[in-house]
Amino acid sequence: MDKNAQIISGAIEVLHRNVDTGTPAASLDPRAKIIVTAVFVTVVVSYSKYSVLDLLPYFAFPLFLIVIGSISLKALFKRMLPAAVFAVMVGIANPFLDPNQVVINNYAFSAGWVSFLSILIRFSLCAAAAFLLILTTEMSRINMALKYLGVPDVFINQMFFMERYIVLLADEALKISRARAARSFGKKGYGITVFTNIITNLLLRTYTRAENIFNAMQSRGFTGTLVRGNKLKWKLYDTLFLLSWIIFFLSVKFNLIGSF
Amino acid sequence: MTTHIDIKNLSYSYPDGTAALKSLSLSFKEGQTHALIGANGAGKSTLLLHLNGTVLPQCGSVFIRDCEVSKKTLYKVRQQVGMVFQNPDDQLFMSTVFDDVAFGPSNMGMKEEMIDECVDSALNQVGLKHLAGRHPTHLSTGEKKRISIATVLAMEPDILVLDEPSAGLDPGARRMLINLLKSFAHTKIIATHDLDMALDTADTVTLLYQGEIFAQGSPVEIFNDRKKLEQCGLEQPLSISRY
Numbered sequence: 001m002d003k004n005a006q007i008i009s010g011a012i013e014v015l016h017r018n019v020d021t022g023t024p025a026a027s028l029d030p031r032a033k034i035i036v037t038a039v040f041v042t043v044v045v046s047y048s049k050y051s052v053l054d055l056l057p058y059f060a061f062p063l064f065l066i067v068i069g070s071i072s073l074k075a076l077f078k079r080m081l082p083a084a085v086f087a088v089m090v091g092i093a094n095p096f097l098d099p100n101q102v103v104i105n106n107y108a109f110s111a112g113w114v115s116f117l118s119i120l121i122r123f124s125l126c127a128a129a130a131f132l133l134i135l136t137t138e139m140s141r142i143n144m145a146l147k148y149l150g151v152p153d154v155f156i157n158q159m160f161f162m163e164r165y166i167v168l169l170a171d172e173a174l175k176i177s178r179a180r181a182a183r184s185f186g187k188k189g190y191g192i193t194v195f196t197n198i199i200t201n202l203l204l205r206t207y208t209r210a211e212n213i214f215n216a217m218q219s220r221g222f223t224g225t226l227v228r229g230n231k232l233k234w235k236l237y238d239t240l241f242l243l244s245w246i247i248f249f250l251s252v253k254f255n256l257i258g259s260f
Numbered sequence: 261m262t263t264h265i266d267i268k269n270l271s272y273s274y275p276d277g278t279a280a281l282k283s284l285s286l287s288f289k290e291g292q293t294h295a296l297i298g299a300n301g302a303g304k305s306t307l308l309l310h311l312n313g314t315v316l317p318q319c320g321s322v323f324i325r326d327c328e329v330s331k332k333t334l335y336k337v338r339q340q341v342g343m344v345f346q347n348p349d350d351q352l353f354m355s356t357v358f359d360d361v362a363f364g365p366s367n368m369g370m371k372e373e374m375i376d377e378c379v380d381s382a383l384n385q386v387g388l389k390h391l392a393g394r395h396p397t398h399l400s401t402g403e404k405k406r407i408s409i410a411t412v413l414a415m416e417p418d419i420l421v422l423d424e425p426s427a428g429l430d431p432g433a434r435r436m437l438i439n440l441l442k443s444f445a446h447t448k449i450i451a452t453h454d455l456d457m458a459l460d461t462a463d464t465v466t467l468l469y470q471g472e473i474f475a476q477g478s479p480v481e482i483f484n485d486r487k488k489l490e491q492c493g494l495e496q497p498l499s500i501s502r503y
Contacts, residue, residue, distance in 0.1 A: 140355035164353055167397055212350040215314045219343045220415065221335065221367030226354075 025069030025136035029238040030145035036061075036245045037133050041126045043249045049115045050102045055122065057252045061245060062128035069136040076135065080127045087123035091116040139163045144232055157226050165209070172205055264290035264419060264447045265311065269320035272306055280306040282471040283320065288464075290418075293441070293448040295458035295479070298468035299493030304423075304451035305346070307468070311421050311449065312341040324419070339368065342412030342446075346423040348404035352396035357388070357407055360396060364415040382414035383407075386440060402433030406440065419447045426454045455497035459483055467492055 095112035102111045265288040272281040296304045309315040313334045322329040354360040361379045383389040386406040465482040467475040469492040
């Protein structure tokens with residue numbers, strides 16, 4: 001298979017996700033999960049740039065979701081890996097730009113490497129939390145929760161369509177890639193002209209598809225609201241989940257239960 | 261039999277200047293199945309798009325009973341005319357089959373309990389109630405086509421307009437679709453290249469050629485006229501030409 005086709009096929013496999021609706025994680029109200037995840041991310045990024053050991057207790061939250069959501073670590077890491085590249089790019093210069101030293105538990109370490117490690121840990125925590133939210137919640141329920149939480153329709157509609165059609169668009173890209181490979185006779189690379197033509201083609205197909213979808217929506221009375229937020233039912237279980245994790249995050253942040 | 265759809269001197273040209281329809285006049289009777297046939301580019305899809313106001317006439321008029329299709333009457337027209345587009349992936353845009361079928365009734369302002377009933381009824385009619393919780397991406401083409409029809413049935417229209425409903429279906433799925441269409445009492449307008457399906461389901465056939473009506477009549481009359489069909493870039497249905 002053409003290398004580009006392999007990459008696109010891999011992306012399609014990652015994008016296709018089936019949420020196991022029978023797990024305790026899936027039965028949690030999506031509003032509770034979104035709020036807890038938002039608080040989690042806010043607390044984690046609020047730490048100073050040399051924080052490493054202080055962040056370790058926060059792994060309890062993604063681990064909890066992995067267990068109650070029966071999420072495979074392989075599935076999670078597959079999704080985190082492409083994003084990890086950006087985290088590495090952000091922090092890789094730190095060891096060279098920050099020659100100072102920091103003391104952690106009476107040991108001196110290079111400040112640059114410590115801040116790089118802190119970036120990687122924070123990325124792991126936040127990315128894991130975000131992906132676990134998506135892996136344990138159907139997109140329709142996430143959208144309903146966002147609607148309830150007052151997010152404007154225009155943003156919800158964008159996320160909605162991105163989730164629904166990204167797989168189809170990746171599929172179109174795959175077909176174009178295969179067609180190109182079948183007529184390239186082993187030549188590597190696109191050449192910028194061919195690449196530009198392919199991207200233009202994909203853009204035009206996307207535009208036509210969007211028009212067709214809009215016509216279909218209008219034909220069924222679409223007025224701007226895709227998602228109605230009135231099918232969620234809050235339970236005691238959700239209150240316990242929300243309060244216990246927020247208390248935990250704040251307790252760790254303000255050293256109420258001690259730190260390492 | 262009363263006239264359900266009345267089209268008078270309808271003309272339409274695309275922005276690039278292509279004249280898709282040229283002063284076309286025809287009518288469709290209530291309760292009948294009408295097939296629109298013609299080569300690629302004959303104007304079938306463009307004509308269908310006029311029936312629910314997706315495209316508005318540049319010249320001429322389209323009446324659904326006594327209601328003229330215009331910007332002001334789009335809501336009323338779209339309640340009466342259910343359009344099933346050619347590509348089911350364009351029609352199925354929600355996260356689950358249930359949500360897709362509920363989309364139309366929900367936008368019509370129906371109450372939740374009524375929406376549930378409508379969705380159940382529509383899915384039962386197409387025999388796919390068991391797929392209500394599934395993501396449309398994971399369905400076969402035949403299932404998608406039938407769910408697309410359900411999305412429109414749920415709005416309880418009087419008229420069903422279908423653009424190439426049997427395109428891309430295997431013989432089994434095609435036969436299921438034909439039987440399904442035959443079971444509906446709605447006025448049906450079907451644009452199709454599947455001439456055998458038209459022969460099987462239609463009460464009248466309209467043959468379009470370069471945006472104009474080339475011939476109109478019963479399926480037997482139209483499909484037995486090999487010369488006319490060939491002039492329009494078509495062939496006789498296999499079930500006639502072979503036997």
